[in-house]
Amino acid sequence: MAENSPRGLADVVAASTSISDIDGREGRLSYRGYDIHDIAGRISFEECVHLLQRGTLPTQAQLDGLTGELADGRRYGAVATSLLPAVVNSGTPMEALRTLVSALAIDDPDAADASIEADRRKATRLVAQLPVLVAGYEAQRSGREVPDADPELGIAGTFLLQITGERPAPRAAEIFDECLVLHADHTMNASTFTARVVAATLSDMHSAITGAMGALRGPLHGGxxxxxxxxxxxxxxxxxxxxxxxxxxxxxxxxxxxxxxxxxxxxxxxxxxxxxxxxxxxxxxxxxxxxxxxxxxxxxxxxxxxxxxxxxxxxxxxxxxLGIPTDLFTPVFAISRMSGWTAHVIEQHEDNRLIRPDSDYTGPHDQRWVEISQR
Ligand SMILES: CC(=O)SCCNC(=O)CCNC(=O)[C@H](O)C(C)(C)COP(=O)(O)OP(=O)(O)OC[C@H]1O[C@@H](n2cnc3c(N)ncnc32)[C@H](O)[C@@H]1OP(=O)(O)O
Ligand SMILES: O=C([O-])CC(=O)C(=O)O
The missing domain is CATH 1.10.230.10 (Cytochrome P450-Terp, domain 2)
Incomplete structure (x- = not known):
């Protein structure tokens, strides 16, 4: 039995990571050693995804490769498609999207593959699919079609196009792109920790991300x-x-x-x-x-x-x-954080040990069983 554990695990180091780092006293955040002030507004979200998931800022050829993979991975499968009408208008968008993200596992071409290589492919697809799912959700509840993705706009601009139905002004797309970079990763925040706990049981990428979606939604975190x-x-x-x-x-x-x-x-x-x-x-x-x-x-x-x-x-x-409906703000956070969550699941699976902390027992001791009629 552990004693004097800090409430809410404050200051407890729960994992080693090379993905991001925070200095809370100085107010500094870095992704893989790059200060957020140096990269915000200078790298695209796609470059950020490469940095977090694959470890480096991409060369142009690597970025072109990732952009192609993201475009190929964008389409979501039959199960999520069939669930969409059922979950729209039956709860909050985050509840619907948590369910849809879970459903993505069923159609994933690597569903039965637990290798790190399959994790990487799932990670790319999840980053590509979530914005399209959010846009699909918005279109479904507004009774309109999702505009086609525009390759010239990238993930950020395409998302604004698909949510608002209008091609965004170039500066609006740049600003939103920067927002996605800013929200992409943040060490052992509650949703990332959740993802790592799930992943550490050797459960799969989609289960870990579904858990993370649930943790992000709360108002003390992304909500x-x-x-x-x-x-x-x-x-x-x-x-x-x-x-x-x-x-x-x-x-x-x-x-x-x-x-x-x-x-x-x-x-x-x-x-x-x-x-x-x-x-x-x-x-x-x-x-x-x-x-x-x-x-x-x-x-x-x-x-x-x-x-x-x-x-x-x-x-x-x-x-x-930017014209984003208020109840899609937390889904937008998830679109960005998907890059960090998936990177953490890969990192956890690469060097895994079950995450199982201890607890301080505060209940009574030495109780004796009595017949139900005597209680
Ligand atoms: C992406 C993200 O997740 S960023 C965080 C998003 N969440 C929010 O903005 C919700 C509002 N903020 C909060 O609830 C908290 O500041 C948290 C959850 C972010 C951090 O929580 P903790 O480190 O556990 O701090 P805790 O909630 O114990 O607060 C410490 C003290 O500051 C007070 N406090 C903290 N945040 C706030 C706040 N936003 N408004 C008023 N008082 C606050 C608490 O009431 C508490 O006071 P007390 O010691 O007199 O009881
Ligand atoms: O780090 C945290 O606890 C919350 C946060 O700011 C984030 O997840 O971006």
């Missing part, structure tokens, strides 16, 4: 981006309403979504980029409301609680400005 948008839209008046709103929430003992972080004790480096994108989109769209409410909220929460915005906070106003 916070949707909650932030709901918070911002619940404020009726101008920025002067932010102070009393935050005070009332804190007085009622409620958390302000999009603030605080288990690891960062200073600004989340991804928030720096998302804040800048939120401001740029406010200028481009001529609608500064959510950016300005966000800026005020950031100041009030910092002054009153000493908490900084995390990745989910400015992502909300950015996704809103």
């Amino acid at each position: 916070a981006n949707e909650a932030v948008m709901k918070t911002l839209s619940s404020i009726d008046g101008d920025v002067s309403e932010v102070d009393p709103f935050v005070r009332a929430e804190l007085d009622a003992g409620r958390k302000i979504m999009g603030f605080g972080h288990r690891v960062y004790k200073t600004e989340d480096p991804r928030a720096t980029h998302l804040r800048r994108m939120s401001e740029e989109l406010a200028e481009l769209t001529g609608n500064r409301r959510y950016y300005e409410l966000s800026r005020r909220m950031e100041q009030v929460v910092l002054d009153s609680k000493g908490l900084y915005p995390n990745v989910d906070f400015f992502a909300a106003s950015v996704y809103h400005a």
Whole structure:
């Protein structure tokens, strides 16, 4: 029996990884040794997928190869296709997509192959399929067709095209591409840890990713981006309403979504980029409301609680400005994080040991059984 385990495994090192690293005091994040400030806005999501899943920034030939594999892997199979109408309108998009991701396993051509090579192929296909599944979900519930993918647009631009039905402005596609890079991996966050726990039983890639989808959806993790948008839209008046709103929430003992972080004790480096994108989109769209409410909220929460915005906070106003429906914000997070999750499953399978921590028993001892009639 372990004693004095930190609640929520805070500061416990649960795995070794060469995929990403965080310095929570300094507010630094790197993917395979590249500082996020150096690569955000400079590499495409496809390059990021190569970096995380295959270990290096790709050469042009490698990128062309991966782009071809992603295009080939995009189509999802008959089982997910037949399930789609049943899961649309029967719960939240994340519930539907978790189910659909699980269903992708059944049609996967490598379903029966547990090798690392098959893991790699599944990883590429999952990155390619999730945006198309989200677009299929959106089209199904809106009663329209999914526009064809445009190879010139890449994953980010094609997703915006397929969700909104309109070809995105070049800058909008670039901004969304950067969002996907920023959300791609984050060491032992709850959903990645979940994926690794599942993978470590020598279960399969799709089971691990289905578990990760379930963990991401919660409002303390990826679900916070949707909650932030709901918070911002619940404020009726101008920025002067932010102070009393935050005070009332804190007085009622409620958390302000999009603030605080288990690891960062200073600004989340991804928030720096998302804040800048939120401001740029406010200028481009001529609608500064959510950016300005966000800026005020950031100041009030910092002054009153000493908490900084995390990745989910400015992502909300950015996704809103890009025309993404609020209930698809967390699925968008999953589209990006799929690259990191799958890389972690491969890494776990490459050097596996069952993940099985201990627990502190807090129940009674030495109880004696009595007849049911005597209890
Ligand atoms: C992609 C991501 O997953 S980023 C995180 C997304 N989640 C959110 O934005 C939800 C809001 N934030 C939170 O709930 C937390 O900050 C977490 C879950 C991110 C981190 O949690 P933990 O490290 O476990 O911190 P914990 O929840 O124990 O909070 C520590 C203290 O700060 C307070 N606190 C933390 N976050 C917030 C917040 N957003 N609003 C108000 N108070 C907060 C807690 O109430 C607690 O106060 P107490 O010590 O007086 O009880
Ligand atoms: O690292 C965490 O705990 C949560 C987070 O920011 C992420 O998953 O991006």
